[in-house]
Amino acid sequence: xxxxxxxxxxxxxxxxxxxxxxxxxxxxxxxxxxxxxxxxxxxxxxxxxxxxxxxxxxxxxxxxxxxxxxxxxxxxxxxxxxxxxxxxxxxxxxxxxxxxxxxxxxxxxxxxxxxxxxxxxxxxxxxxxxxxxxxxxxxxxxxxxxxxxxxxxxxxxxxxxxxxxxxxxxxxxxxxxxxxxxxxxxxxxxxxxxxxxxxxxxxxxxxxxxxxxxxxxxxxxxxxxxxxxxxxxxxxxxxxxxxxxxxxxxxxxxxxxxxxxxxxxxxxxxxxxxxxxxxxxxxxxxxxxxxxxxxxxxx
Amino acid sequence: xxxxxxxxxxxxxxxxxxxxxxxxxxxxxxxxxxxxxxxxxxxxxxxxxxxxxxxxxxxxxxxxxxxxxxxxxxxxxxxxxxxxxxxxxxxxxxxxxxxxxxxxxxxxxxxxxxxxxxxxxxxxxxxxxxxxxxxxxxxxxxxxxxxxxxxxxxxxxxxxxxxxxxxxxxxxxxxxxxxxxxxxxxxxxxxxxxxxxxxxxxxxxxxxxxxxxxxxxxxxxxxxxxxxxxxxxxxxxxxxxxxxxxxxxxxxxxxxxxxxxxxxxxxxxxxxxxxxxxx
Amino acid sequence: xxxxxxxxxxxxxxxxxxxxxxxxxxxxxxxxxxxxxxxxxxxxxxxxxxxxxxxxxxxxxxxxxxxxxxxxxxxxxxxxxxxxxxxxxxxxxxxxxxxxxxxxxxxxxxxxxxxxxxxxxxxxxxxxxxxxxxxxxxxxxxxxxxxxxxxxxxxxxxxxxxxxxxxxxxxxxxxxxxxxxxxxxxxxxxxxxxxxxxxxxxxxxxxxxxxxxxxxxxxxxxxxxxxxxxxxxxxxxxxxxxxxxxxxxxxxxxxxxxxxxxxxxxxxxxxxxxxxxxxxxxxxxxxxx
Numbered sequence: 029x030x031x032x033x034x035x036x037x038x039x040x041x042x043x044x045x046x047x048x049x050x051x052x053x054x055x056x057x058x059x060x061x062x063x064x065x066x067x068x069x070x071x072x073x074x075x076x077x078x079x080x081x082x083x084x085x086x087x088x089x090x091x092x093x094x095x096x097x098x099x100x101x102x103x104x105x106x107x108x109x110x111x112x113x114x115x116x117x118x119x120x121x122x123x124x125x126x127x128x129x130x131x132x133x134x135x136x137x138x139x140x141x142x143x144x145x146x147x148x149x150x151x152x153x154x155x156x157x158x159x160x161x162x163x164x165x166x167x168x169x170x171x172x173x174x175x176x177x178x179x180x181x182x183x184x185x186x187x188x189x190x191x192x193x194x195x196x197x198x199x200x201x202x203x204x205x206x207x208x209x210x211x212x213x214x215x216x217x218x219x220x221x222x223x224x225x226x227x228x229x230x231x232x233x234x235x236x237x238x239x240x241x242x243x244x245x246x247x248x249x250x251x252x253x254x255x256x257x258x259x260x261x262x263x264x265x266x267x268x269x270x271x272x273x274x275x276x277x278x279x280x281x282x283x284x285x286x287x288x289x290x291x292x293x294x295x296x297x298x299x300x301x302x303x304x305x306x307x308x309x310x311x312x313x314x315x316x317x318x319x320x321x322x323x324x325x326x327x
Numbered sequence: 328x329x330x331x332x333x334x335x336x337x338x339x340x341x342x343x344x345x346x347x348x349x350x351x352x353x354x355x356x357x358x359x360x361x362x363x364x365x366x367x368x369x370x371x372x373x374x375x376x377x378x379x380x381x382x383x384x385x386x387x388x389x390x391x392x393x394x395x396x397x398x399x400x401x402x403x404x405x406x407x408x409x410x411x412x413x414x415x416x417x418x419x420x421x422x423x424x425x426x427x428x429x430x431x432x433x434x435x436x437x438x439x440x441x442x443x444x445x446x447x448x449x450x451x452x453x454x455x456x457x458x459x460x461x462x463x464x465x466x467x468x469x470x471x472x473x474x475x476x477x478x479x480x481x482x483x484x485x486x487x488x489x490x491x492x493x494x495x496x497x498x499x500x501x502x503x504x505x506x507x508x509x510x511x512x513x514x515x516x517x518x519x520x521x522x523x524x525x526x527x528x529x530x531x532x533x534x535x536x537x538x539x540x541x542x543x544x545x546x547x548x549x550x551x552x553x554x555x556x557x558x559x560x561x562x563x564x565x566x567x568x569x570x571x572x573x574x575x576x577x578x579x580x581x582x583x584x585x586x587x588x589x590x591x592x593x594x595x596x597x598x599x600x601x602x603x604x605x606x
Numbered sequence: 607x608x609x610x611x612x613x614x615x616x617x618x619x620x621x622x623x624x625x626x627x628x629x630x631x632x633x634x635x636x637x638x639x640x641x642x643x644x645x646x647x648x649x650x651x652x653x654x655x656x657x658x659x660x661x662x663x664x665x666x667x668x669x670x671x672x673x674x675x676x677x678x679x680x681x682x683x684x685x686x687x688x689x690x691x692x693x694x695x696x697x698x699x700x701x702x703x704x705x706x707x708x709x710x711x712x713x714x715x716x717x718x719x720x721x722x723x724x725x726x727x728x729x730x731x732x733x734x735x736x737x738x739x740x741x742x743x744x745x746x747x748x749x750x751x752x753x754x755x756x757x758x759x760x761x762x763x764x765x766x767x768x769x770x771x772x773x774x775x776x777x778x779x780x781x782x783x784x785x786x787x788x789x790x791x792x793x794x795x796x797x798x799x800x801x802x803x804x805x806x807x808x809x810x811x812x813x814x815x816x817x818x819x820x821x822x823x824x825x826x827x828x829x830x831x832x833x834x835x836x837x838x839x840x841x842x843x844x845x846x847x848x849x850x851x852x853x854x855x856x857x858x859x860x861x862x863x864x865x866x867x868x869x870x871x872x873x874x875x876x877x878x879x880x881x882x883x884x885x886x887x888x889x890x891x892x893x894x895x
Binding site: 177178180181182183184185186188189191192193195196197198199200201202203204207 | 377379398399400403404408409411415416417418419420424427428429431432434435440441442443444445446487488490491
Binding site: 059061106109110112113114116117118120121122124125128240241244247248251281283284286287288289290291292294295298 | 637639686689690693694695696697698699700701703704705706707708709710711712715827830831834869870872873874876877880881
């Protein structure tokens, strides 16, 4: 049971990260291959605030969110100057540089990272794993609902327009830079919040946990589930997050699996499993229509 | 005061002069066409007005205010709507959403306002429905824009540009690549704009189409203005005929233009013949 | 000391250039940033080790590595990149990351996670210049690199094949309309690009006497930084950027010490330079569309 809870918390963290990535890469269509770096930044900010300044979880979480989001604004500003493939490389580079900074700047504790991040508490109650799961699920719900709201706002349509055609977006008066930066800020801030949860849950933060290959894992999850959809982000995080835990033999082949999935999905099912136009989504929709049709016939 | 003033605009690309010292004005409510053979600098000039090309010299004023140096988005927000020669729809959005987004422009300028729900904006929704009807796109309103055919895309371009309620509408070769069946409805739609008091600047390679719609015509050749006048004058202007003859071995036959809004003659529809369409 | 660093910097820079050149040719022809190219580098090294064990011949190892990797390159362009080309530059990039990740894992599963040795002796004399030793391996690397650069320069500038390549890189559709077999051109460029990467892999394996599944990790992404710095698609710029990064890394490691680990230098430089010159360091107008 408790092991399942641990897996559950891990999966909620993955969900937060893919939902955040989805705002940047899915909604706004900006290549972002460095989400793990922002996850790490959030984790380090929270860990440092908690261990050195005694801030409680409830305060270091928003601090990590805001600070990470601010660095995201910086990346968004950089993105304005670069073509999309240059931007992709820059986000990769950012991931490497950020991990190098965590590892080599003494402030971040070097290769050993930061240890003894305290468990959060609520009054006299100290968190156990189930409490982490509850908080994690609440956070996932909040972010998912906010994403769903975003999709229905002007903001959501603007991001779609920017993804489709920046020149046309500018021609109808959209300030492309403002919205791109906003997308980066939101997506990375979510990663920062996830980082805070992670830091307190693991109680240890090390540079190795935020390497570029983690960014690849996150991207695989999103591409697997369906870029640009909330259901896709969640499905990818849950399926690919749980699989190595449930099937022990998978965990040895974990990265092989992610790599192969990534290339197969991109090659044959670019919309992801649940994206618009994917075979599974089409199948589910047909089912629903058929059932709806029958229901009406019966009535 | 004229709505649009182009003053001595010159554009050079690495020694190549695309537009040289071009000046003209467009009055409020006027319909002006810029015509000229291929490579005359029409599109470059158009891009200068829309803010996507910075001129090497000269400036553009809108309602007296200098707009050179502003970004395309800023120019758009000051009231210049534009279409693209090769349609640039938001392919993943539906036709209705394409227009709605442009109609909701007040919400897009300010970051916080853009966090409102789209369907709460009744005014934008009404404007969208009206434009869908006017451009005959109601039937495809729920289709994704990426699924439209060329004629529908061209009409979507116009609807989207109109949705921002522009003071000045820039049309970039709306007839390009269309057959007769595409040009007919398009002509009707553009002719209707005149009735709505919209100021239009049309860039067109298709001379017959342009002359039949415009109040006034500016002729460009090799980056320079070679003639300005009423459509009838332009049709008879020897310099214009020479400019076109230099490009293609075609007779330029003067013929009376059908009044705006009326169906054009059958030969006007042909695009491939170039100037031949000027019957 | 200074001279020794210079030689080592040039050696590393030449190895980078061998890898980056293939990547930049591929980018030129398909506009795809092909991370999987570094998978060919590791593949070359492993094939090299196996060949050396069988034949004890360093040049057979080099040839075999290049040949096998070429095959991989050809397969990838034919069955992965060309079919998804229409979906923009990012989709193939993601696919190539997938390929690279899978390849690295496959090497680990096939050959184990440990370091294999390739102690080939190079029949070249150790040269002393002004008290600095230039080892046979370093000499070999420099010679192979110079030969490769000269060969590619001649190929691109002086031959009909090179003309067809440049035409295809310039404008795929027009080249096709002019009767160039664009598919075949793409295939050949991948053959060459992956062979170059594999050659670099074998040379690195000999230079450091070590082959491991993750040896391609750093080159994979560092090469991207280098070809962007080099202005993407410009062979001259790519070689210049490679040598520059090789030298800077070596000298920073030798004189400045830690500050940043040597492998982060290329990226730090990349980010900095992209901010100042978004079109790349050596880009000429046309290359940076």
